[in-house]
Amino acid sequence: MGRHDWTNSLYKFTFLLAVSLASLVRSAQISIGNRLPLWTWECINDKCVPTKPVLDGRMQSLVTCNMLCSSIQLWPKPTGSVSLSTVAVPCRSDLFQLKILQVPSTAVYGYLQDSFNLFKDDLRRMEPSVRGYEDWRSIVIRLVVNGSADPRMRVGTDESYRLSLKPLAGTGNYLSVDIAARTFCGARHALETLVQMIWLDPYAGSLLILEAAMVEDRPRFSYRGLLLDTARNFFPVSEILRLVDGMGMNKLNTLHWHMTDSKSFPMRFAVMPQLAEYGSYGPGAVYTPDDVRAVVRHARLRGIRVLIEIDAPAHVGRAWSFGPKENLGDLAFCYDEDNWASTCREPPCGQLNPENDEVFAILEQLYSDIIQMTGVTDLFHIGGDDISESCWSQNLENRAAVAEVWAKYTNEVLRRLKVVNQNSMPNLTIMWVSHQSERIKTDLKEFVPYLGLQIRGGGWSSGGVEGVRSIYSREDAWDLNDGLGDWWENARPSYNSWQEMYDHRPWGTSGSKNVEGGEATIWSMRLGPELEARVWPRAAAVAERLWADRPEGATRPVHARLDVQRTRMMARGVQATPVWSMWCTHHPYTCV
Known part of the structure; x- marks a missing residue:
């Protein structure tokens, strides 16, 4: 018909x-x-x-x-x-x-x-x-x-x-x-x-x-995500639940919860409460296991899984500074650096000590708790972003090449993850692309079939590794930024409009072999109560790209359909920024 x-x-x-x-x-x-x-x-x-x-x-x-x-x-x-x-x-x-x-x-x-x-x-x-x-x-x-x-x-x-x-x-x-x-x-x-x-x-x-x-x-890609960073700024559970509502309306299927970073550790794990005690912004800025389970339940009913990332070995901060007091030794280095620019991309710094076995014991416990809380056994994210060569080379007793240290650390982390996941590797274990990523096939041979790289940046980090699965979240296209640049410098990157996000096809003309999908990202350094309006409807543009990957770009019919979708979202309680003026809503054929 x-x-x-x-x-x-x-x-x-x-x-x-x-x-x-x-x-x-x-x-x-x-x-x-x-x-x-x-x-x-x-x-x-x-x-x-x-x-x-x-x-x-x-x-x-x-x-x-x-x-x-x-x-x-x-x-x-x-x-x-x-x-x-x-x-x-x-x-x-x-x-x-x-x-x-x-x-x-x-x-x-x-x-x-x-x-x-x-x-x-x-x-x-x-x-x-x-x-x-x-x-x-x-x-x-x-x-x-x-x-x-x-x-x-x-x-x-x-x-x-x-x-x-x-x-x-x-x-x-x-x-x-x-x-x-x-x-x-x-x-x-x-x-x-x-x-x-x-x-x-x-x-x-x-x-x-x-x-x-x-x-x-049916969807074109199996992984269609939205990353929420709750380390730079804290968001109440109620706001996360509304974010999940919007994801369900646009058929996104993965909430990538970038829960911790060097800025804060806002999660109280029963097995290691010290991390939140030393690393959170305060008692009112901490998630509990019950909070996580509430988000997981809310998400599952909308066809969404919750992927919790505890970023490591870099991006750990003062949350890990309790080691000496607890007779666990130095768990991390560089978290009190005054000259932070030489050690990390943005303040504060902090990097785990891969020579301390207590670090791996703690990570193993955290991984076990995450799997138990989320019920996600076939997908995991181990972090791996922005590893600092200078931090490790200045503090480790064995001053081997950073690549060698990284390989030993990552192999041990993956081995521990396998143990707590009932001695079975998750089908897809994700890590951020890094300078060491090309060594995956030589230094992580045992785990290569289970690994995936998340592509975040441009330049050397703009592509994956041949034969290794990829997830794209390019910040120059799919980050839900404000266009104001980083707070610690004067550079002002362009604002990623929904049209640019819709038109972006990071797999290019060569096809999408080994591409699992992608996600829009919400890095929260300049984000507060306006969370929903920052995200929607731009993330909806990424959602359609990942669901349908249609050959056309942001044409007039796409503008009009997104305007209708934005109206739907508002009617169902999710706030979204206007696509254009109300005149264009009334006369869409005259505006594009």
Whole structure:
């Protein structure tokens, strides 16, 4: 069924709007006294054009025109076949029913039930307090999951789904939604697509839903992440949960929680509370295991895994300074450097002591706790960024080449990780690209099949290593910066606009062999309460690049679709910066 194959139903939709006109004019949402809305929008040559309404004429809101006129308004855009009706019918959140027809486990069943409740919460959040219709459609969602019994997002999880929406034969006022997926995550993505087919029409005073649709979809890349740095500045758990909400709306699947750095260690581990005592900003800037579990649960129901990174061996700071007092020896060096520029990229410095076995014992305990709290056993991040040659060469007894020290340290860390992960290496263990990365295939031979490099910078660090998996998070394109530069210097890098982020294809024209995916990054040195507005909708642009990797750049239709997605996010409680002026929202075809 094509978008323009529904002409036989257009009369029905026009009739519905005409019938609702009386209640429309009465609604406090659309009129003041006897006044009509200022504008009505008509779909003319696949464009929504504003005109002045007349009392006896057909009135259509901008949001309804956007959803029914020509282009597909789903975000990220599906990669498979799509067919959407040009007819909308009224619906209510309490008239949605769920029928789970087939599941591979009780765990998946429970997750589907919880995810459906979240779906209804989203609808209630959008729903008006005054309803203009008296006759709504009832919708039955029939779900089949016939693959993995594990509801978690994992490396290799099949996130594909098929969704079919149509009138239920012989029932009059019922619609059916049939969703088929191989995993819970795929089914959850289908529910996200479905909620994007529902919107509040302010003129009708009701939620509307497309009368029919068919979508087949799967992501282009398996790793689609968002990095949040909570070391430079602390964020309450409530803000992290809202960030996760936005990720789910855009089908991102990995919250990379860069939890610690040389600036602070804001996590209280039961096995080593000293790290937070010495390294946090204060009692109110510490996460507990219960906080982590709350984020993990919130994320899982949205098809998202939580990847916690304890950055090491560099970027450790004063959190590790308690060693001598606890009779553990020097756990770290260089954390009190006055001349920091010679030892690290930004103050403060700090680097672990690889000659002290207590360092590895502590890391082993931390890794064990992280795996237990997150339930993520097949993906891990060991840090590895910005290793300082001068710090190690000035403080180690064995002043071997830094590359040799790095190889011994990394081999021992990976060995310890394998031990605590039930003597099995995670399918993908990530480390930041560094000057030592080219030595992976010679110095870390045992672990090469399980390793991945996260590509952060430009120049020497702009690419991966042949035969080693890569995750891209180039700061010159995918960092959600403020354009003001680093606080300790006058350099002012360019602001990464959403258009630049959307157009960026770091795998280039040579293809994407060994590329697992990528992520947008939130380095928080200049970030406070405006977290959501800094992130959205720019991170949504990266989300579509990683889901669909469409060949076109930020064209006019992409601008218009992202504007619609931004409006959706706002309606569901996630703050997002405007894509353009309101004029362009009303006249998108004139602005690009």
